[in-house]
Amino acid sequence: MHKIETKEINLHYGNFHALKGINLVAKENTVTALIGPSGCGKSTYLRLFNRMNDLIDNVEISGQVLVDGEDIYGRRVQVDDLRKKVGMVFQKPNPFPKSIYENVAYGLRVNGINDKKFIEERVLSSLQQAALWEEVKDKLNKSAFELSGGQQQRLCIARALAVQPSVLLMDEPASALDPLSTSKIEELIHILKKDYTIIIVTHNMQQAGRVSDYTAFFYMGTLVEFNETKIIFTNPKNTQTQNYITGRFG
Amino acid sequence: MKISINQRKRYTQNVAFWVFRLLSFMVVAILFVILGFLIYNGIKVISWDFLTQMPQDGMTKGGIFPAIIGTLYLIAGSMLFAFPVGVLSAIYMNEYAKDGWIKKLLNQMTGNLAGIPSIVFGLFGMALFVNKFGFGDSILAGSLTLGLMVLPVIIRTTEEALKAVNDTFRHASLALGSSKWQTTRRVVLPMAFPNIITGVILSIGRVSGETAPILFTVAAYFLPRLPHGIFDQVMALPYHLYVIITSGTNIEESRPMAYGTALVLITIVLIMNLIANAFRRYFGKKVKIS
Numbered sequence: 447m448h449k450i451e452t453k454e455i456n457l458h459y460g461n462f463h464a465l466k467g468i469n470l471v472a473k474e475n476t477v478t479a480l481i482g483p484s485g486c487g488k489s490t491y492l493r494l495f496n497r498m499n500d501l502i503d504n505v506e507i508s509g510q511v512l513v514d515g516e517d518i519y520g521r522r523v524q525v526d527d528l529r530k531k532v533g534m535v536f537q538k539p540n541p542f543p544k545s546i547y548e549n550v551a552y553g554l555r556v557n558g559i560n561d562k563k564f565i566e567e568r569v570l571s572s573l574q575q576a577a578l579w580e581e582v583k584d585k586l587n588k589s590a591f592e593l594s595g596g597q598q599q600r601l602c603i604a605r606a607l608a609v610q611p612s613v614l615l616m617d618e619p620a621s622a623l624d625p626l627s628t629s630k631i632e633e634l635i636h637i638l639k640k641d642y643t644i645i646i647v648t649h650n651m652q653q654a655g656r657v658s659d660y661t662a663f664f665y666m667g668t669l670v671e672f673n674e675t676k677i678i679f680t681n682p683k684n685t686q687t688q689n690y691i692t693g694r695f696g
Numbered sequence: 697m698k699i700s701i702n703q704r705k706r707y708t709q710n711v712a713f714w715v716f717r718l719l720s721f722m723v724v725a726i727l728f729v730i731l732g733f734l735i736y737n738g739i740k741v742i743s744w745d746f747l748t749q750m751p752q753d754g755m756t757k758g759g760i761f762p763a764i765i766g767t768l769y770l771i772a773g774s775m776l777f778a779f780p781v782g783v784l785s786a787i788y789m790n791e792y793a794k795d796g797w798i799k800k801l802l803n804q805m806t807g808n809l810a811g812i813p814s815i816v817f818g819l820f821g822m823a824l825f826v827n828k829f830g831f832g833d834s835i836l837a838g839s840l841t842l843g844l845m846v847l848p849v850i851i852r853t854t855e856e857a858l859k860a861v862n863d864t865f866r867h868a869s870l871a872l873g874s875s876k877w878q879t880t881r882r883v884v885l886p887m888a889f890p891n892i893i894t895g896v897i898l899s900i901g902r903v904s905g906e907t908a909p910i911l912f913t914v915a916a917y918f919l920p921r922l923p924h925g926i927f928d929q930v931m932a933l934p935y936h937l938y939v940i941i942t943s944g945t946n947i948e949e950s951r952p953m954a955y956g957t958a959l960v961l962i963t964i965v966l967i968m969n970l971i972a973n974a975f976r977r978y979f980g981k982k983v984k985i986s
Contacts, residue, residue: 496871498867498871503795526873526875529871530872533871536868538864540862540864540868542868543887552869552882553872553873555882556872556873556874556878557874602868605868605872606871609872609873
């Protein structure tokens with residue numbers, strides 16, 4: 447069974463046909479990169495998996511999105527539970543205006559966990575996993591806004607990890623960061639892959655090449671090509687894909 | 697030839713600039729003239745006794761203590777009603793209501809409510825609270841009437857405060873499996889709080905200054921004792937001012953009292969505005985919202 451699978455997904459924003467019959471699978475503990483020019487539907491596609499598209503009015507979705515074999519748009523699915531299982535990291539670091547500690551603890555608290563010791567342990571392990579612990583261990587009660595942009599983004603990763611998802615969605619997680627912070631995030635993705643299934647949207651071809659095992663190229667709402675990253679980057683079957691990754695358009 | 701055109705252009709610009717500058721200074725000047733006028737005429741009667749004593753001798757002597765207390769009661773009463781109702785409806789409109797005709801209607805109606813003249817609120821308050829509900833002329837009736845009047849102010853400022861919170865924070869919270877209400881309560885409201893409070897304080901300024909809504913619902917002409925409960929009448933600063941200017945037993949003699957009362961009233965409003973500003977500046981720094 448695949449960790450994640452979409453079958454004939456069509457998505458409309460009002461009259462706009464944003465995703466056109468997307469079929470795609472992702473294996474457990476792999477990194478899949480979604481690439482393509484702006485407006486191609488890759489972010490919309492990413493937001494299917496934790497149903498963030500539900501927040502927009504006038505969205506219509508048909509087809510199936512399966513996580514661990516379960517249709518997450520099924521009637522019995524609770525969105526809150528789904529989002530615990532499928533975490534998300536956003537484009538711009540968006541820590542809450544709370545302390546570093548409370549940022550990481552947030553997901554636990556809203557899910558009804560009050561055991562102080564448990565939260566403490568989870569905050570610690572999440573910060574460690576996000577490779578931020580050493581930098582913040584002495585200032586856990588300081589505001590998250592005192593951290594640098596790169597640290598804030600790793601804090602957001604820790605915050606997502608704290609509720610122990612098994613899938614991690616990343617929407618251009620490094621696009622607002624400097625090169626050094628970017629490489630830290632990329633290293634982190636490599637490590638996190640052992641425990642999580644990761645789907646990452648990126649505009650940066652080199653980044654897709656560096657971090658992902660599989661790459662999906664989107665263009666105007668269709669999935670043009672999907673394959674192992676090394677094949678996509680060395681021997682794409684589609685000329686559009688080739689043109690895009692070699693920088694001839696997009 | 698060319699040079700002279702440029703000179704003229706610059707000259708025109710300078711003149712226009714000075715006109716604008718003078719006009720904007722004029723706004724400040726007007727405020728200071730009013731303040732200066734009130735201080736000049738009213739400061740003589742301001743004393744500890746003036747602030748803490750009952751009116752005496754047909755309101756030509758003594759103090760304005762019951763009017764100050766009455767105004768404070770009305771502020772508290774109207775806010776107890778308008779704050780929860782206003783904030784909760786703004787939360788509904790901004791966080792829950794989907795774009796559509798219901799939201800449009802609510803917005804339109806809030807705007808219309810804000811446009812109703814305060815004397816009409818007074819009339820309505822009298823008909824509904826005083827007579828229909830049988831509260832009589834009372835703190836309760838007056839507070840509810842004042843509360844209705846400032847409801848649109850609180851709704852609007854709260855909505856603006858909520859809108860100023862960037863959606864990315866809502867998304868981050870929802871993506872962690874929290875419900876909409878948890879997101880609103882734990883993330884959005886704390887971030888919007890300074891601006892919400894600013895709106896509340898501004899509406900307190902309005903409540904303490906309005907005469908028309910309390911005219912038929914609570915205000916007492918002369919009541920040399922403090923109220924015992926919410927069904928009692930009270931004196932209030934703006935109405936007291938009106939009374940001693942227009943219909944006191946000896947209008948000429950109570951004139952200084954009038955200036956003193958006006959000074960107290962405007963001081964309360966100014967202090968409220970200062971608190972609002974300080975509040976926004978202090979908490980605005982702590983919370984980065986977009």
